Amino acid sequence: MTLGSHLTPLARSHIVQADVVFAALSDAIAEEWLKRMHPDVRSLQPCYAEGKPRMRTYREWVALMMAELRADKRVCGVFYGHPGIFAWSPHKVIEEARAEGYEAHMEPGISAEDCLYADLGFDPGRYGCQHFEASQLLYCDRRVDPAGYLVLWQVGVVGNRSVGRFDAAPAYRALLVERLEQDYPPDHEVIIYRGATLPVEQPRIQRIALRELAGIPLTAEETVVLPPAVTLQPNRAMLVRLQALDASQHAGTGA
Amino acid sequence: MTDTIELLIVIGSDASLRYAPPSELKYVLDKAGASVELKMAVTKGDCAPLRVKLGIQGVPQTQAPSHGDEEEEEADLPLPERPEPDPSPRRPPAKRGSTR
Numbered sequence: 001m002t003l004g005s006h007l008t009p010l011a012r013s014h015i016v017q018a019d020v021v022f023a024a025l026s027d028a029i030a031e032e033w034l035k036r037m038h039p040d041v042r043s044l045q046p047c048y049a050e051g052k053p054r055m056r057t058y059r060e061w062v063a064l065m066m067a068e069l070r071a072d073k074r075v076c077g078v079f080y081g082h083p084g085i086f087a088w089s090p091h092k093v094i095e096e097a098r099a100e101g102y103e104a105h106m107e108p109g110i111s112a113e114d115c116l117y118a119d120l121g122f123d124p125g126r127y128g129c130q131h132f133e134a135s136q137l138l139y140c141d142r143r144v145d146p147a148g149y150l151v152l153w154q155v156g157v158v159g160n161r162s163v164g165r166f167d168a169a170p171a172y173r174a175l176l177v178e179r180l181e182q183d184y185p186p187d188h189e190v191i192i193y194r195g196a197t198l199p200v201e202q203p204r205i206q207r208i209a210l211r212e213l214a215g216i217p218l219t220a221e222e223t224v225v226l227p228p229a230v231t232l233q234p235n236r237a238m239l240v241r242l243q244a245l246d247a248s249q250h251a252g253t254g255a
Numbered sequence: 256m257t258d259t260i261e262l263l264i265v266i267g268s269d270a271s272l273r274y275a276p277p278s279e280l281k282y283v284l285d286k287a288g289a290s291v292e293l294k295m296a297v298t299k300g301d302c303a304p305l306r307v308k309l310g311i312q313g314v315p316q317t318q319a320p321s322h323g324d325e326e327e328e329e330a331d332l333p334l335p336e337r338p339e340p341d342p343s344p345r346r347p348p349a350k351r352g353s354t355r
Binding site: 002003004005024026027028029032033036054058079080086087088089133197198199200201202 | 260261263264265266267268272273280293296297300302305306309310311318319
């Protein structure tokens, strides 16, 4: 999300018309931007704490927003990027609000994913694109398709269970590289991407080999993208069936 | 000196400024009395001093629990199977529900 740029007119209108605005934004300056739209902006960031499980923090966010809603306030929660992507509490608070009979809905926003397609210049529709929270590749048995793009989120904190532990990364990341090398060669290109937060910044795009991923400095803001490693293979059996279907359709039309 | 945040908001929302060449943007910033840090970000492409001045820190790009976080284990993750000792009383099954 870029300051000053990535806010839809409708989202701005919700902010302006709310009684109270809760903010979970990427930095203090984005909160300052918000404060210029509304006099009562309450930051959710202080709920984070080193070593505190994120889930507890997100439950507190929901509780704070619900408390104001139950006090008959018009509540707006503002989350960086898209509030429904890789975000737990916006979905949860809407679910709880509706369950208690309140009107609630989500406005889409411009996410890091949206910026990524624009800045890296690829279309997820061309070869397909998988997205994973990086730790999921370690905790779960997932199928990676190297014929499409692979986007990994939170690689900087892969394997870590709580916010604030961004330090032990190389050892955890070495496991991730080992997992990825099941599907990609060690010299396969990996793109490290960070979108522009400030409108005077350029997106940061770094290209390395997969085997180097464990050793490089990586912040929590950065996203890892693996371009396709193999070409798309035709599904011959399905192509034969499609041809047969086409032929029967033509025969039906001609009859 | 013009407010840095105000200037950033103006640049971010104006198509002619957002992608303006650094020399043009510097001219605009000079006229507006922008801070040294903001002008350095534009002319040298070095946003580090500006980020420090504005208190910008790196944070995770997601606001969802990571796999392995408490409660998500109860909901989404296949937990490793452990043999239960026969005579011990059974614990209630883990609560299952959607967390996303």
